[in-house]
Amino acid sequence: ETGVTQSPTHLIKTRGQQVTLRCSSQSGHNTVSWYQQALGQGPQFIFQYYREEENGRGNFPPRFSGLQFPNYSSELNVNALELDDSALYLCASSLVGDSHSGELFFGEGSRLTVL
Amino acid sequence: SQKIEQNSEALNIQEGKTATLTCNYTNYSPAYLQWYRQDPGRGPVFLLLIRENEKEKRKERLKVTFDTTLKQSLFHITASQPADSATYLCALGTQTGANNLFFGTGTRLTVIP
Numbered sequence: 001e002t003g004v005t006q007s008p009t010h011l012i013k014t015r016g017q018q019v020t021l022r023c024s025s026q027s028g029h030n031t032v033s034w035y036q037q038a039l040g041q042g043p044q045f046i047f048q049y050y051r052e053e054e055n056g057r058g059n060f061p062p063r064f065s066g067l068q069f070p071n072y073s074s075e076l077n078v079n080a081l082e083l084d085d086s087a088l089y090l091c092a093s094s095l096v097g098d099s100h101s102g103e104l105f106f107g108e109g110s111r112l113t114v115l
Numbered sequence: 116s117q118k119i120e121q122n123s124e125a126l127n128i129q130e131g132k133t134a135t136l137t138c139n140y141t142n143y144s145p146a147y148l149q150w151y152r153q154d155p156g157r158g159p160v161f162l163l164l165i166r167e168n169e170k171e172k173r174k175e176r177l178k179v180t181f182d183t184t185l186k187q188s189l190f191h192i193t194a195s196q197p198a199d200s201a202t203y204l205c206a207l208g209t210q211t212g213a214n215n216l217f218f219g220t221g222t223r224l225t226v227i228p
């Protein structure tokens with residue numbers, strides 16, 4: 001148990017729709033990052049939030065956006081869904097400041113299927 | 116182009132033997148490297164971290180080596196057990212203090228009783 005919770009666990013959307021995924025970070029962690037994991041692949045970094053601001057982004061288009069709230073919970077929003085967006089979306093919390101750690105605490109993920 | 120390759124998609128070994136998993140990378144300059152375990156339908160779980168100036172790290176039955184000249188990390192599980200069966204992911208971090216990781220595709224380990 002990492003203390004990171006994600007919702008919903010599974011959802012099905014159709015192409016063109018929008019989706020919001022939610023994450024509650026582990027207590028005491030001030031940084032949240034989101035990853036996309038396609039079937040049979042490793043997780044790919046989408047972006048990271050620290051103190052409610054995005055402070056790092058991977059190679060994902062602007063239709064992937066996020067928010068971090070004062071209580072360090074977070075949302076991932078994806079607009080104009082495409083079939084290739086079908087994946088497991090993982091939220092990970094961590095503590096910035098321990099510069100030699102970088103250990104991530106992952107939630108169990110939200111499985112998104114786009115039809 | 117940048118690549119992180121893990122030795123094979125699947126590895127089967129007998130219980131009690133040592134499992135050795137390989138992670139090779141190209142065109143990265145990692146500040147540290149991590150190994151995670153992932154069970155089907157679950158999120159990855161952190162196992163070990165090794166920094167660029169370290170050669171070896173151990174934790175119980177786990178051992179990680181890191182060779183920045185060969186651009187390779189080896190992950191060993193000694194006295195393997197069926198409960199060790201899972202997918203193992205290596206991940207590179209290129210900046211200290213930043214937590215965006217670059218993951219390999221993973222090796223699915225099966226320990227046969």
